[in-house]
Amino acid sequence: MKKTILFILLLTVLFSCKENAPVQVDGKAELTVLAMWNNSAIDSIKNYVPLPNAEMILVSEYGTRIEHSDDSGMLNLTNIPSATYQISARRKHPIIPDIIVVGNVVDVDVISGSPASDTIFTNAISASGISINEIYAGGPVNSIYFFYDQYIELYNSSSETKYLDGMQVLRVTSSRAYCSHHSSDVIGVPGGDWNGDGNIFGVTYAFKFPGKPGETKYPFAPNTFKVLAQDAFDHRKAVPVSVDLSRADWEFVSQFDAVDIDNPKVPNLYNISDCKISDFLISVTSDIILLTSGVDSVLSDGIDITTIIDGVEYQSSGTKRITLDSRIDRGWVQSPPKYDGKSMQRREKGVDTNDGTLDWEIIDLPTPGWQ
C-alpha cells in the first residue's frame, strides 16, 4: 500500500514537472489549433487530413513559443496570455522525403474567457530559387564594438543551377527616396512603395555581383549556400570568439574605400551607390536587406518590386512598425542583442513563406555556409 502511494506521488511529481516546464508566461486564455496537410497525391477523395507531430510556432508580444501537434494534428493550450498570435505549423512531408510542409495563420486574437480555435492548412513548399537564408549582424561577444565579421548567407533551394551575375544586395534604411543627398520632397518609410507604382524606396547602401543579369559566369549550384562576407578575413585574429570568413564565397569590397579589406582569393561584390563610399556595413540590430535580380539597376527612382528576389526586415523591438512592403515580406525577425554572438537564420533552409516572423529564428552561433 505504502509503495503504491509512493509510486502515485512520484508519478504526480514527474507529470507536474513535465507540464510546468515549457510555460513561458501564464495567462487565462485557451487556444486550440488543428494542423492539416493535403494528401490528394495519395488519396484523391480525402484531400486535407490532420497533420500529426507538426512543429507549431506561436509568436506574440510575449515571445516565441514552440509546441507540437498531437497524433491527431491538434494542439490545445490553456493558461496562455491573451494576445494576438501569429502561428505556423511545419514539418517534413509525411510521405515524400526532403519536402517540407508549412502553413501559417496570422493575427489570431486569443482572449481569456472565450476559447479560440483555428485551423492551419499546410502546403508543400516548392523549391523556388535563391533566398536570404542567414543574417549575422550583431557581432561576436566583445566589448570593443566589433561587428566586422558580419555576413549574409544565401541558399539555392531549387533543383537547378542559378546564376548570381548582376544581382544586387541592398540596404534599405532611408526615409528619402535614395541616399541622403538625393533629398526630394518625397518622404516615406524605408522599404515602402510610397506612390503605389510598384517601386520600393529608401535604398542607402548598394553592392552588386559582377556581370549582368542573364549572364552565366557565377553559378550557384542547387541546394548549396553562398556566404557573402563583409570582409573575407579570419576575424578570430581580432576577436578570438569571432568567425573565420577567410574562405567565404564572396566579399563586399567598396572600391571607393581605401581601407576596405580585399582578400584576393575571394571574388568581390562592388559598390554601386553614388553617395555611400564605405563598406556594406549593416545595422547590428535593425535593418532591411534586399536581394534583387539587378534588372532594375536605377536606384534613384526606387527598386521595381518585380525584380526583388528576397527581402528581410529585422528589428530589435516588437513595438517598432515594420516598414518593408508586405508583398516582399509581411513579417519581421526579432534580432538578438548586439554583441551577443548570435545569428538569425531561416528555420528550415530556404523555406520562405514571406513571413519573417515565422520563418526565422535566432541561433546561438553563426553557421556560415551550413545549416
Ligand SMILES: [Ca+2]
Ligand atoms: Ca569589405
Ligand SMILES: [Ca+2]
Ligand atoms: Ca576580394
Ligand SMILES: [Ca+2]
Ligand atoms: Ca528603378
Ligand SMILES: [Ca+2]
Ligand atoms: Ca547558415
